[in-house]
Every structure is written in structure tokens, then in C-alpha cells.
Amino acid sequence: MPAKNIIPFVFAVPVTAEKPSLQDNTADLDRLRHALRATLPDRRPLEIPFARIVVLCRRFRQAGFSGVALVNDLPERWVLADFLSEMPATLPAMALDLGTTHLEATLVDLLTGRILSSAGCENSQIEYGADILSRIHQATNIRRQKREIDFSFIDPGLAVLQQSMVDCINTLTAELVAGCGVEAGEVRALSVSGNTTMTHLLLGLDPFHICREPYIPMVNGVEPMESRELGLILHGAAPVWIMPSIGSYFGGDLISGILASGMAASEQTRMLIDVGTNAEVVLGNRDWLIACAGAAGPALEGGVARMGMRAAPGAIEYVSIDPETYSMEVKTIDGAPARGICGSGLIDLVASLYLARIIDVRGKFRDPARENDPLRAAFMRQRLVMRDGQPSFVVVAAKDGDDEVLLEQIDLDAMIRSKAAMYAVLATLVNQVGLAFVDLAEICVAGAFGNHINPQQAITLGMLPDLDLSVYRAIGNSSLRGAEQVLLARSARQECLDIVSKITYVELNVNQEFMIRFSGARFIPHTDPSLFPTVPLFAEQKE
């Protein structure tokens, strides 16, 4: 029996009962229940689902009234899910990061905590709409045509999306188990971290009101359901943990990230930055948590620039321009021919352009004709071109039939807005609780963004605060890490619920302070350069 706080979501308990006799004619199920009850570490109710009674009693008898019970540790009760004749070699469970565009999953052994395999795939719902809003529309348009529907059933449009997501998860499950010699039916639990809309679509819940004022989800927290209720190919009685959300724009993926960052258990104050479609930021410690979300993300994920793309082969992920020699280096993911530029490449590029004085503090391309430095002027004449009537920078020239990769002025403008929004979000949030950046013990940067960006370049742009680089920590796919943690320990599951109950959400779209800070941050690095002492200043700022 593990210590109470590290009880996994499903755990295996050896159970031995007396055999029946004329002196002890207790019913099979009661015999099993009593023997199991004696081994459970607390007195919460023990539920035996009606649908499991026949199989439980048969296996209990076949095993000679002695074997191993599999018990689901739900928030308010125990659920007896299965009975095995002996302790299994592994007890696989699946952790899933259910992203809008991408799914990532691992198979975890609940007996040892070991990762058995991992896999990822594109969210197959993309065929019904690349972004959340188009999927919400898809899910609800049929409902609006047929008003007299039978409310007992999921709407047809929603059912299509739910099935698509389930198919996608089932395919991923098959891939996960293929590599490690288990059957999908042997996967005994699932945990899912997803944003509020993805969670609704998986559960077959109507997301109609999520994107309409006052932005009300159908559910935030939902009790674990059984895998078979969703149509998954895991074991039918596998409990499914859905990471709770705290609103339409603050989903379970971020709760999972907070859990994985460790900040909600930390004495010192930390910050978590998760850049996806939105920039979501959380600040706090074990006593309090404050969070906000802002539309700072798209440019940083490569979603705004015309040549922007996700971090994938052919995406420019690294750029440097020598400010003395103007020699320029570009690296793509996997060294493939350049097809576009991802978030980290964009930050590198724009920071390099600033340091090489190709762009000014407002993020505008400078005029080569007014340039005094001959080397820089030559570089600018070579790289700056007019396309569609606006100045553009040639990152990679067309070659061997591959298109050129351009950074247009319009992309630069979007990038400046995004970085300004990001900095304004961070500064506003820290100020809300009367702290300064220097009070932070750590800034965790989650996701692909966190793994790829160079914090120094982000500081140069004035996107992240000018702190010692040791303060920054890339924590990878924290949404998936949190999902793994809830599979393995009751304390993690409890912490999720605690996070939800103690977090305060700040709405920045209507925040006056945010708007002022946003305006001040629309320069490189900032209107007030004293905030960025390590970033070089150039003549125009000193003037």
C-alpha cells in the first residue's frame, strides 16, 4: 500500500478473503467488498458499478477468492473496477495533452511511474476548422437549424466533432501501446489536459456559449467518467480524469501547467508563461495564484507573419546577424530547405535586426538611403526589397525553385504588438500584487516556445523582463507533464482542485493599466530603456 498522497489514479491492492462455507455464506460481492474494504487506507465510500458486478464476482471465484483488486481513487470515493488473479507486470495509463492543433500523449506505468512510450499526432478536428471558433460554429450550426431536437442526445454537429476527437485519441492509443507489448484494453486510466473548448468537444458538451458574452462554459470541473462512456478503446472501466478549467479562456491545460511547474506548492513566488494561441500567464506561490490570458500569442507561435509557421522541419528557428560584419546565419529545423519562420526564429530575427540597426526602436525598417555606415548600407540594399508596395526583408532568397522567405513590415508591426502585449501582461500582473520582477524566484516558460526561444533575444526585444538568464526555465510540454502527475499521485489530483479553488483570474482586456503599459512597450526594448539595462541603446534613443 503506497502512502496516501502518492496513491495512483488506479491502484492494485492484493486482496485475500476467506473461502465460502456453510458457516460463512456471505455473498460473493459482499465477501470481496469486505476483504477489500479492510485494505483501503480511508473510509470514503466504496462503489461497485452495477455493470462490473458479474465480471468481478466471476473473476473473484475463478481466482479462488484471492488476487488483486484494481481500485480507482476518485475525489470522493473508491470505485472497484476489476479483479485479477495476480499482480500484473505493468499497469499502463495514458496521459494526454489535447491541443487545438496537436495531441501529445505518454503511456505511464502506474506501478513504477515509468514512461512506457510516447506519441503525438495532429488533431484530426482540424478538417472541421483550424481554430477554436470555427469548430464551435461547426458544433452548433446544425443545432440552430433544428430547434426541436431531442435534448437527450448530443447534437449531430457536435457528435461529428466528438467522434472525430475520439477516433484521433484511439489512433494515438493504438500507436502508444503498439510499441510496448500491451493491448489498448489493458490501459487502465486516462488523464486529459485540454483547453475549455477541446474539453467540451471531447465530452460531447455544447461549446456554444464559450465564445459569446458573458463566455460561460457548460462545465469547468467534471467528475471522472468511464472510458466506455466516451467511446475510447482503453479498458471500458478506465476512469478518465479531465483537468478542470476555470473559465472559457483558462483551460485545464494551464491548470496542468501550473501543477507541473510546481509553483502552487512553492514557498517562493514564481511565474509561468505559456504561449500558445494566447499568452497565458500565472503568478503565485503556495498561498495565492493570480492569472491572466492575453492575445499575445499568434505572432510568437509563427501564426501572424505571412511566412510564419509552427516549429516543424523547414521552419527557420535560429537567425544571427553579425553587427560588425553583417554576415548572416540562418538555421532551419532538421536543416530542411527554409519554408517559413517559427516563433523562436522570429524573435531571433527581429532582435538581430535591431542589434544590427536594420530596424529602429519602433520596429520600422530604416531607410538605406539615410544610412551612413557603408557596410550596413550595402547589407540593407541587398536585403531590403519592396514587395506588394511595402518594405520587406529577405531572410532567405529564392533558390533552386524554393520560394524566398520574407519578413514584411506588416509582420514586424504584428510582432511588436505581440511582444508589447506580452510584456504589458507580465508587468501588469506583477504590479497587481505589489511585486516587481526582481521578486520572482523563477520564470517558467512552457511549451515549444519555451524550449526554442533564446531568452536573451526575447529580453533584447523587450518581450521578457531584463533578469538574469538563470531565472528563466524552459519546462517543455507542461500540459502533458501535469497529466502524467495526476495519474501517479493523489496529491497531484488534489492540487489541481486546490489550484482551481484558489486562483484569481484577472481580465486584462478591460484593464486600463494594461493598456497604458501596452503603449509604453511598443518600442524596442521599451519607451523607458532603464527597465532594460543590459540591452544596447543606439543613437536615436539617446537623442
Add this chain to the structure above:
Amino acid sequence: MPAKNIIPFVFAVPVTAEKPSLQDNTADLDRLRHALRATLPDRRPLEIPFARIVVLCRRFRQAGFSGVALVNDLPERWVLADFLSEMPATLPAMALDLGTTHLEATLVDLLTGRILSSAGCENSQIEYGADILSRIHQATNIRRQKREIDFSFIDPGLAVLQQSMVDCINTLTAELVAGCGVEAGEVRALSVSGNTTMTHLLLGLDPFHICREPYIPMVNGVEPMESRELGLILHGAAPVWIMPSIGSYFGGDLISGILASGMAASEQTRMLIDVGTNAEVVLGNRDWLIACAGAAGPALEGGVARMGMRAAPGAIEYVSIDPETYSMEVKTIDGAPARGICGSGLIDLVASLYLARIIDVRGKFRDPARENDPLRAAFMRQRLVMRDGQPSFVVVAAKDGDDEVLLEQIDLDAMIRSKAAMYAVLATLVNQVGLAFVDLAEICVAGAFGNHINPQQAITLGMLPDLDLSVYRAIGNSSLRGAEQVLLARSARQECLDIVSKITYVELNVNQEFMIRFSGARFIPHTDPSLFPTVPLFAEQKE
């Protein structure tokens, strides 16, 4: 809100929540949960079944976030089942006595406790076997042929019986609701009192071990399941209360009877006698309960005598023979032509034959040739005939093509054994706890048997103890009454569980005292006539 102890199985709670706004963007389900939670009388967990979330949220919104929640009050938790826009006129629930041969049901309004309608029908499983053993055989014979079955599914033989029973209940439900203007889908709960085998067959549980030593049922107590899990036509989320049993031969029907008798809540000691296929007897008060079952029943239910039949039109239910004039009166149920004789008629008949000295203390027909009283001798010559080589008594002569109704010596012998077993059971049980019959405040006699028998005649035979007739109370279909009570009050549901936990079951088949008492009781009224001071003694006893 009713007082806690009279909360019905499903109860209707008015719930009003604040409407959503930008200042309060709580999710629909959480909004409903919090508003409901505040109105519930205790802090037990509130479960919202996953399958009900969509319909609950929709109806909550459609009702403008104010209406009536229907909440199931289960032993360890609340379950939110539905949400209505306003308080319904009635809240129908079904109580069912699930007998081996016959089903009886009532529809109860949970808002008022009023009986809305009642109905009964034959158990359609009879086509698969008249008695329990043949049905257990039917349920399991297919299993024994196919050993490698998929344990996830109910055995085919069992599935046929389960479906037959469900069809039967559904037909009965349709009949119940037809009379009172509600739909089957509006019936919000079900309670079922049945013996252990019938309960297993309804639930699709394997009864294989019930009739094999050491006689182990699969379950005794089972948590309420949803109607849809059984395939019933009630509302799909209607909770089904299965009366717990305490062993293979002591079923939920008797627990229900104990509840209905009130003995488990009584300060004084009472006895309950329920004669069906077995005679089941319970003794006790609010502090203790002791019970036993014996094979005393068949003759008393009309099941042993060749002319025996259930209490139905044409059954002889009343017989009297004037011991002076030897005029004989016979009444049949509904006055229909006599087709046979039911239990109460048999008791009347045999007691009358004894008082008229047609039979002797051993229950043997006396010899008319040795009879001194000329009137009696004439009566005996007229009525006593030889049939199939044994003396028989013509209760009703053949007439107008209707067959004669006979009481054969073999029937008499069976009757004497049954009455002796009954008395021995009662005496042994009372003696087990150091009491005498005079210590009993009340003897409740359940069922059709209780409604029809004349306790005075049963005393004459020495079947029931010779107590003042006011001690005897006929309580009717106590199995059905108990089922109604659990629908209406939490205290009744709790009392069922208390009864199970405090009752002691005595096995009389292996009891030496019982065997001695049985031998002593095989006379009319008894070997020791001092036990029956009000019963006339005749010469042969005085000799």
C-alpha cells in the same frame, strides 16, 4: 424541504441560481451544482452522472437558471438526475413485489405519498420453469456447455430470463401508468422486493451457486442502479432500489416484510410469519432480530394437495361442518364453481374434520364402521370414498360436468407435516431467545395466507400457538408495502440496511431441537394438549 428522515428516494428541490454575467462567469454545471448544494440537507457527495450533464445544463438554461432539481437520495450520496422548469403535479415512482409466480405493483406519488394505481400479473418466467430450481437450471445450463465464454457479457440462458422478467415488468409498468395519465418515462424511481433468486435473475446475475452447497448468492446488497441499466421503460435515470437479502433462502421480500410489519422499530417483541413456497418466520424488536425459514409452506399455499390451488376464483376458501348436525358449508372465491382448494380452505376443512371427529388426532380418516354416533356415521358413509385405493373425503361432489373436489389421505398427511413444521419453527425460534409465546405483543401474518386464514382454525389444528386472537394481525402483501415505504422515506431505506446488519439467521434443517418439536407437533393439536387449552379434546386423547 421535508424532514431528513422522510426524504423520498427521489425528491424535488426548488433551485434558483444567479444568472451568468461578465462578473460571474461560473460554468453552467457549477452554477447548478452550487445552487443545489446550498439547498441539500447534508454534506454527502453530490454526484452528477456524466450522461446527464448535457440535458441538465440545457434545461437549466432553458428554465432561466431557476426551476426544480430532481435528486436521488442514495445511501452514500446524492445524485442529480434531472432539472424541470417547475414543480410537477405528481412525481410517480413504482413499488414492485417480484414474486416467483406473481408480480404485484403500485404507483406511488413521491410528493404526497398517495397510491396512484396498482396492478398485478403472472411472472412470465413461468414458461421457463414453475419453480426457482428449474429457472436456475435454465439460467445456467448454457454456461456449462460453453466454458470459454466472454465474461464481459451475461450468459445467453440468463439473458433470456432477465429479458423475460424485464418485459414482464415493462408490461406491468405500462398498465400502471395507463390508468393515471402519466407516461412510463415519467416514473422516476423503482423499488423491488423479491427473493434472492428473482433478484439475481432481474439483475442478470448468475444464480448458479444459490442452490448448491454452501448456497452462496452473488450479491445480497447492491447499490441502486439506473433503470436504463436494466432495460426498463421507466425514466432512464430512475434509481432502482433492490431490497437487500441476507442469504440464498432469505430474500429482500422478507426484509421488506419486516420493514412493513414495523417490528424492527418496535420496543415490544413481535413475530412475523410469511408463508409462501417456504414458511419464513422472524422474531424480534428494535434491538434484535432472529429469523428462520422452513419448508412448511407448500401445503398451506395449496401447493401440496392434489386438489390444491392458489387463492383464485373457484378455490374453496371456507369450509364449515356443524359438529351437531353434520351440515356442511363450502364457499369458493367469487362463488365460482369449485375447482380446488386453497390454503385457507384447507385449514378450515381439516380443522372442521377434526372438530366433527371425521379425522383423528393423527390426521387419519376414522373408520365409519367403528363409529357409534349414527348421524356422524351417516355423514362419513356419504363423504368418505375410496379413490385410487386410498380413503378420500368428497368436499364437493361432481355436478353438471364439473369434477369432484377431493381431500385424499395423502393430502391430509402432507397437511399434518406442514402444520407440524410450522408450529415447530415458531416454538423453536421463540425458545432460542428464551421467550414463550405469551411474551409476544403481536404476530403478524403476511400475504394472501394472512388475509384468508382463520387464526382460530389454525390454532385448532395446532399450527399457530393458542393465543388470544387479538394477538394475530393480517398485514397483507407486506413485501409490496415495504417497497412502497422505501420509496417514501429515507428512514425506511436506512431501516432495511439496519435490519440486514442486525438480523441473525438460524438454520433449522440441521437443528436437533426443531426435529424433536416437529415430531411432537404431528398430532392435532399437539402431543401435549396442555399447550392448546382452548382446543376441544376428544375421547381418544383422554384415554
